[in-house]
Amino acid sequence: MNYHDKEPEEIPVEEALRNFRTSIHAWSDQELHTRPFRVEVAKAARPHLHWLMVPAMGWAMAGILAIGAIGVPVAVHHERQVAAEQLAAQQQQQRETQEKAAQQAPKTANNDVDDEELLNHVDSDIAQAAPDAMEPLASLMQDSNARDTGTGEPTTR
Amino acid sequence: MATLTTVLETMGKQTVAMPDAEFAEVASRYRPQIFRFLLASLRDPDVAETLTQDCLLKAYRNWESFRGESSVMTWLLRIAINLQKDHWRSRRMQFWKQTANNAVDAADAGHWLPSEESSPEQQTLAKDQVRLVWKAVERLSERQRTVFMLRHVEEMEIHEIASTIGLSEGTVKAHLSRAMVRVRAELGGKR
DSSP states (O other): OOGGGSOTTHHHHHHHHHHHHHHHHHHHHHHHHHSOOOOOHHHHHSOOOOTTHHHHHHHHHHHHHHHHHHHHHHHHHHHHHHHHHHHHHHHHHHHHHHHHHHHHHHHHHHHHHHHHHHHHHHHHHHTOOOOGGGHHHHHHHHHHHHHHHTOOOOOOO | OHHHHHHHHHTTOOSOOSOHHHHHHHHHHHHHHHHHHHHHHHOOHHHHHHHHHHHHHHHHHTGGGOOSSSOHHHHHHHHHHHHHHHHHHHHTSOHHHHTTTTSOOTTTGGGOOOOTTSOHHHHHHHHHHHHHHHHHHHTSOHHHHHHHHHHHTSOOOHHHHHHHHTOOHHHHHHHHHHHHHHHHHHHHHHO
16 A cells, blocks of 8 residues: 555554554564474374264254154054054954854754753653543542642542 | 475375375465464464464365365465364353463564664554554454454455455455454554
C-alpha cells in the first residue's frame, strides 16, 4: 500500500501494521531457525481415526439404536404372533376332536338302546307266566312267601 | 528435506500416490508461511510447530483429494485453520484464556523487530505500536483474528482470504473492517 494514497490519520495505522507484520515475520524466522523440520515418527505412525470415521461411528451407533428400538418390538410381536397361531391351531385341533367325538356319540347311544331292548326282551321271556300245569306250584310258592313275610293272607285260589 | 523423506518412509505410507520428493518440496516451500500464520494466531511456538506438522501430514495423506481448484498455499492454510479450530475446540474454552501460561504474552510478542535500520527511538516507537496492535488483536473474535492475520501478516487479497476461509468476500470485508476498528481505536487511544 502506498502511503501517499492514505489520509494523514491512516499513516500511523499503516506504519503500526507494517511493524506488526515485520515483528511476526522476525519472530517466526527465529523460531523456525531453532526448530529443524522433523515429523514425530511415533505420532505419525500412530493409527488415527480418519475424519470420516468419527461421523461414521456416530451413524453406526444411531443405526444400532434404531435397529434395537424397532427390531426388538418387531421380534416380540412376531414371537407373540407365532404363539397365538400355535394356540389357535391347538384349539382348532381340540374342536375337531370334540366334533369327531360328538359324531361318534349317537352311534354309541343306539348301541346302548339296542342292548337295552335285548335285555328287556330277555327279561320278558324270563318273566313269562308259568304254564297252566305248573300254576298250583306257583301259588304254593306265593303262599309260603306270604307266610314268611307275615301277611298271612290266604290264597284265593 | 532428506529428513522429511526419511521420516515419511518410516511411516509406511505406500498407498499415498504423491512422491516423497514432491511433497518434500511442497513442505519446505510452504512450511514457513503455515508456521508463521499459526504462530501469529496462537502466539505459542510449540503448538504452532505441532499444528504445522499435523497440517503437512494431513496434506500428505490427502494429497489425492487436492484438485488444484485453489493454490496449494490456500489449501494448506485451509487445513491449518481447521486444525487451529480443532485445537481451540479441544480445549473447550476460549483459547486465549486457556493457553495464557504457554503462549507468549502480547506485551512480549513485539520484541522481535529487526534493529539494523532504525534508531533506538524508532525501535521503541515501533515496539510500542506492535504491542498495541497485539493488544487489539487479543480482543478480536476467532474469525476476525484469522481474517486480520491473513490480510495484514500474510498479505493475502480479500478474494484469497474468502477462498481460504470459505466465506464470501463481503463477509471477509466486514470481519476485517470490525478488526480494523479495534486496532485503530487501540492505536488512537494511546497515541
